[in-house]
Every structure is written in C-alpha cells, then in structure tokens.
Amino acid sequence: MTLRPDLAVIAAHVVPGSRVLDIGCGDGALMAELETASGCDARGMELDGAMVERCVSRGLSVVQGDANLDLANYPDKAFDYTILSQTLQTATRPDLMLDELLRVGRRAFVSFPNFAHWRTRLALLLGGRMPVTRALPVSWYETQNIHHVTVEDFRDLARLKRAKLERAWFFSNEMQIGAPAANWRAEFAVFELSR
Amino acid sequence: MSPHPVSPVYRIPQPLPLDSGQVLEDAEIAYETYGTLASDASNAVLVCHALTGDQYLASPHPITGKPGWWDRMVGPGKPIDTDRHFVICANVIGSCLGSSGPASLAPDGAPYAMRFPVITIRDMVRGLVALLDGLGIARLHAVVGGSMGGMQALSLAANWPERAARVLVIASTARHSAQNIAFHEVGRQAIMADPAWAGGDYYAADAKPDNGLAVARMAAHITYLSEAGLTEKFGRRLQDRDAKSFGFDADFQVESYLRYQGSGFTRRFDANSYLYITRAMDYFDIAEEHGGKLADAFAGTQARFCIVSFDTDWLYPTAESRHVVHALNAAGAKVSFVELSAPHGHDSFLLEHDQLDRVVKGFIE
Numbered sequence: 001m002t003l004r005p006d007l008a009v010i011a012a013h014v015v016p017g018s019r020v021l022d023i024g025c026g027d028g029a030l031m032a033e034l035e036t037a038s039g040c041d042a043r044g045m046e047l048d049g050a051m052v053e054r055c056v057s058r059g060l061s062v063v064q065g066d067a068n069l070d071l072a073n074y075p076d077k078a079f080d081y082t083i084l085s086q087t088l089q090t091a092t093r094p095d096l097m098l099d100e101l102l103r104v105g106r107r108a109f110v111s112f113p114n115f116a117h118w119r120t121r122l123a124l125l126l127g128g129r130m131p132v133t134r135a136l137p138v139s140w141y142e143t144q145n146i147h148h149v150t151v152e153d154f155r156d157l158a159r160l161k162r163a164k165l166e167r168a169w170f171f172s173n174e175m176q177i178g179a180p181a182a183n184w185r186a187e188f189a190v191f192e193l194s195r
Numbered sequence: 196m197s198p199h200p201v202s203p204v205y206r207i208p209q210p211l212p213l214d215s216g217q218v219l220e221d222a223e224i225a226y227e228t229y230g231t232l233a234s235d236a237s238n239a240v241l242v243c244h245a246l247t248g249d250q251y252l253a254s255p256h257p258i259t260g261k262p263g264w265w266d267r268m269v270g271p272g273k274p275i276d277t278d279r280h281f282v283i284c285a286n287v288i289g290s291c292l293g294s295s296g297p298a299s300l301a302p303d304g305a306p307y308a309m310r311f312p313v314i315t316i317r318d319m320v321r322g323l324v325a326l327l328d329g330l331g332i333a334r335l336h337a338v339v340g341g342s343m344g345g346m347q348a349l350s351l352a353a354n355w356p357e358r359a360a361r362v363l364v365i366a367s368t369a370r371h372s373a374q375n376i377a378f379h380e381v382g383r384q385a386i387m388a389d390p391a392w393a394g395g396d397y398y399a400a401d402a403k404p405d406n407g408l409a410v411a412r413m414a415a416h417i418t419y420l421s422e423a424g425l426t427e428k429f430g431r432r433l434q435d436r437d438a439k440s441f442g443f444d445a446d447f448q449v450e451s452y453l454r455y456q457g458s459g460f461t462r463r464f465d466a467n468s469y470l471y472i473t474r475a476m477d478y479f480d481i482a483e484e485h486g487g488k489l490a491d492a493f494a495g496t497q498a499r500f501c502i503v504s505f506d507t508d509w510l511y512p513t514a515e516s517r518h519v520v521h522a523l524n525a526a527g528a529k530v531s532f533v534e535l536s537a538p539h540g541h542d543s544f545l546l547e548h549d550q551l552d553r554v555v556k557g558f559i560e
Contacts, residue, residue, distance in 0.1 A: 041529070043529065043530075049533055049534055049535065049536065052531070052532075052533040053533055053535070053550050053553060053554055055531070056501060056531045056533055056553075056554045056557050056558055057553040057554055057556065057557030057558075058557060059557055059558070059560065060531070061499065061529045061530060061531045062531050062532075062533075063520055063524070063530060063531060063532040064532050064533045064534055065517075065520075065532070070521070073521040073524050073525060074524050074525070075525055075527070078524075078527060
C-alpha cells in the first residue's frame with residue numbers, strides 16, 4: 001500500500017524505534033508503516049469510530065477521541081514525535097493545538113493544505129467564491145476545514161509560538177517540489193518542529 | 196443450591212487471603228476450558244464473567260440448558276478462536292455455580308450463608324490467579340471481560356501486571372458510581388426484605404427468598420437495557436389482552452417480560468451470592484486501592500489494553516471508559532479505545548455486534 005505523499009515523507013524522517021503519537025490517524029496507514037518498517041511504538045488518536053475500529057482490528061493502538069480535548073491527558077514529552085497530518089486546519093484552536101503537539105512530543109510533524117496555492121488564489125480572485133480545488137475538494141459549507149492556513153501563516157504562527165522549524169517539505173500534484181515560492185506553488189506542506 | 200458437579204473444580208492448596216483481612220480456607224474454583232493449552236502455555240485467554248454470569252462461557256448451562264453466555268464470541272473460528280487459544284472461564288468466588296460462596300459448606304458442615312466473608316473484585320481475581328497457577332499458566336495471552344468481567348480484567352492488570360499480555364475491557368468501569376451502588380442497594384434490600392431470606396439461613400428451608408431475588412433481578416435488568424431498546428421491544432403494548440385490567444396484574448408487555456426475567460433468574464442463582472457479588476462490585480475502586488490516582492494503578496505496565504464502550508450504556512457509560520483510557524495514557528500504557536454504537540444499552544456486549552467481533556478478534560490475535 002502506498003502512503004499519501006505527506007505521510008510518506010513523515011514516515012521517512014521519523015527516527016526508527018521512536019515513540020510516536022499520530023493524531024487524526026485515520027485508518028492507521030502511517031502507524032502501520034512506522035511500526036513495521038521503522039520499529040516504532042506508534043499510538044493513534046482518531047475521532048471517527050469506524051476508523052478506530054479498523055485500526056484496532058488490524059492490531060494498532062488507537063484511542064477514539066477529540067484531539068481538541070484529549071491531548072490534555074497525555075504527560076509532557078510522552079512521545080518522541082507527535083504527528084498532525086491534514087488536521088490542523090480542522091482544529092478548534094490551531095494555535096493551542098500546536099502548543100499541545102510540542103508539549104506532548106519532543107518534536108512534531110504537521111502537514112496541511114496551503115490555502116495560498118496559486119490555484120486557490122486564482123479561483124477566489126476570478127470566481128469570487130470560496131475555492132473548490134484539487135487540494136480543497138469540499139464546498140465551504142460542508143468542509144471540515146474551519147481554519148484555512150497558508151505556508152506563510154504557519155511560519156508566522158511557529159515564530160509566535162517560539163517553535164523551531166526544523167525541516168519543511170512541499171508538494172504539488174502529489175510530487176515533492178522545492179522551497180522557493182512555496183507559498184505560491186505548494187498544494188500541501190509538511191513541517192517538522194521542535195521547541 | 197449445591198455445588199454443581201459438571202465443571203472441574205480446583206481446590207486452592209493454600210489459604211486465600213482476602214481484602215477484608217479474613218482468609219478463605221480450602222477455597223474452590225469451578226471452571227471450564229475450551230481448546231488446547233500450548234506446550235509452552237503461551238496461548239491462554241482468561242474470560243471473566245459478569246455479575247450473574249458463570250463459567251459456562253461457550254457450553255450449555257447445566258440448569259437452563261441454554262447455550263453458553265458468550266457462545267457467539269468464543270469457539271472454533273470465532274473472534275476468540277478456540278482453535279488457536281486455550282480459553283478459560285471460571286466461576287468467581289462468592290458465586291454459586293461450583294466455586295466457594297455463601298451456599299458452600301463451611302468447615303462445620305453447614306452452609307456458610309452470611310458467615311461467608313465479604314469479598315472484593317480483587318479477591319475474585321486472587322482466586323483466578325490461584326487457578327492459573329494451578330493450571331501452570333504464568334502469563335495469559337489475554338484477559339477479557341465485559342461489565343464485572345471487565346473490572347476483574349482491570350484488577351488483574353493493576354495488581355498482577357505480569358500475568359497478562361493483553362487486557363480487553365468491554366462495557367465496564369474502574370469504579371462503581373453512586374448510581375451503580377444505589378441500584379445494587381435496591382436489589383439487596385429487596386432480597387433482605389423477603390421473609391424467606393431469614394437472615395441468609397434459608398438453605399435448609401422449604402422456601403427461598405425467590406420473590407426478593409426476582410425483584411432484585413427486575414430492577415437490575417432495567418439498568419442493562421436502554422430506554423430506546425425497551426420502547427422498541429415493548430412500547431406501551433399490552434400483554435395478551437385488549438384493554439387495561441384496572442388491576443395489578445402484568446397488563447403491559449414490559450411488566451410481563453420483567454417478571455419472567457425475575458422468576459427465571461431465581462432458578463439458577465443464589466440470593467446470598469447476589470448480595471455478596473453486588474457488594475464486591477460496590478466496593479470496587481481501583482484508584483482507591485492505589486493511593487487515589489488511577490494512573491498509578493497501571494504505572495509501568497507492559498500490557499496492551501483495549502477498552503470498548505457502547506453509546507447507549509448508561510450503567511457504565513462511555514465517560515467511565517474514557518476515564519480509564521486517560522489514566523492508561525497518563526501511565527504510558529499501550530491502549531486502544533472505541534465507543535461502539537448499539538441500541539441495546541449495557542447488554543450490547545452480549546449481543547450480535549459485528550464491529551465488536553472485529554475489534555475483539557483484531558485485538559486478541
């Protein structure tokens with residue numbers, strides 16, 4: 001099974017044998033990869049009960065819970081890594097979520113769709129309506145993305161939170177692209193952070 | 196009710212110390228097993244039964260003739276697969292299907308009745324651990340339990356952490372709430388208010404406190420079902436009649452059903468056992484046993500946990516399961532948790548539920 005590109009890049013950069021918490025782990029694809037390929041001790045958190053059931057039935061340790069509330073129950077630095085893939089923009093308070101990621105984990109991986117991608121900008125500029133694009137395929141009234149964010153917004157937030165941006169990866173059309181003009185060119189971004 | 200001859204009985208060779216400070220001499224544990232124990236004893240799964248359950252997990256009940264209480268979950272090719280695992284289910288101490296309880300004979304040759312020491316969930320588990328020792332099982336592949344069975348599984352994990360590699364807790368809790376205790380007290384008072392209870396000394400009498408025990412069961416049975424489930428099953432429908440009788444017969448189907456549940460229960464259960472086991476459940480609070488902090492009960496555990504709740508269970512609601520999960524997270528334990536959707540309240544763990552089957556199978560494997 002091939003991982004989504006942002007998950008593949010995370011899987012490739014987690015130090016083998018680490019303790020990892022995957023927040024919004026979905027069907028557990030990344031967790032399974034981290035456990036089998038990297039010998040990690042992976043735990044997951046997922047809101048959707050059907051997804052949790054799939055994870056548990058494949059032998060993964062996943063807790064059904066709401067990351068907005070339940071991260072508070074984990075001790076400081078309980079994990080080497082916390083991972084938040086394509087979930088930040090759905091958080092009630094992304095700024096507080098980032099704090100929690102860096103409290104519970106020594107390092108954090110965060111991936112999100114970049115709202116400043118040129119397609120999105122163009123769609124809004126020319127269409128005058130909330131963009132529905134390849135990267136953001138759901139209409140404004142039913143999307144779970146309640147806090148749209150751009151690459152530059154995220155960098156600002158990290159600075160504000162005194163989080164160190166260790167590494168960054170950018171993707172367009174499922175392919176990795178370079179960092180220059182990423183705020184225009186990247187459909188998705190992945191950041192590795194520490195504090 | 197005499198100890199039942201059907202199941203093998205293990206006599207614990209040493210006195211069993213109890214939380215009350217008393218000691219139970221010559222304690223006996225009746226148990227059933229399914230499947231074959233591997234030569235290295237690595238494939239044992241202990242299933243712990245609920246309040247009125249017994250060791251007849253996947254084999255017919257000797258009194259009622261009904262299939263085992265978890266027959267749908269345990270057997271060849273089933274989620275708890277007896278082709279792969281050696282499955283043990285033992286009657287808890289205090290019960291009445293062959294293990295030592297108030298109906299058992301004391302050293303003086305008369306039934307213990309209320310002279311039987313008050314026991315706790317941890318005492319029950321002490322008995323189970325002694326049985327495992329007797330069977331030569333140092334470490335369980337898994338311990339599994341629903342409701343009071345889940346309490347035993349948690350107690351085993353907290354007090355004998357090296358004895359189980361996996362801990363599966365379904366529709367259960369780490370402590371009895373005020374509401375839980377209140378419902379049990381109604382049941383106990385119903386039994387003790389029955390003149391036939393006679394201070395517990397009814398074993399030689401013609402009449403047993405069946406009326407009290409039936410009422411206790413009726414009250415408890417309501418807590419096992421959801422309001423929506425009762426409405427769906429019975430609504431306000433009348434029982435075998437076209438109009439209300441303007442009397443106190445069982446006019447409504449739900450009344451008839453509860454009366455049937457109550458009286459059927461008295462055929463297979465001892466009233467004093469009901470008192471002792473509900474007491475044990477009411478005393479249950481794992482955090483209290485470990486300095487007041489639940490996470491401390493599981494500090495350093497190497498076991499994997501899976502906690503399952505049902506959205507319509509108001510006896511041991513999801514919040515109680517989450518409380519356990521949060522403690523396990525804080526203790527750094529490997530834990531899974533899922534709230535399953537089912538219409539039937541607390542009893543859902545005993546009923547047909549494909550998602551539960553998949554979770555149990557995936558976790559036990």
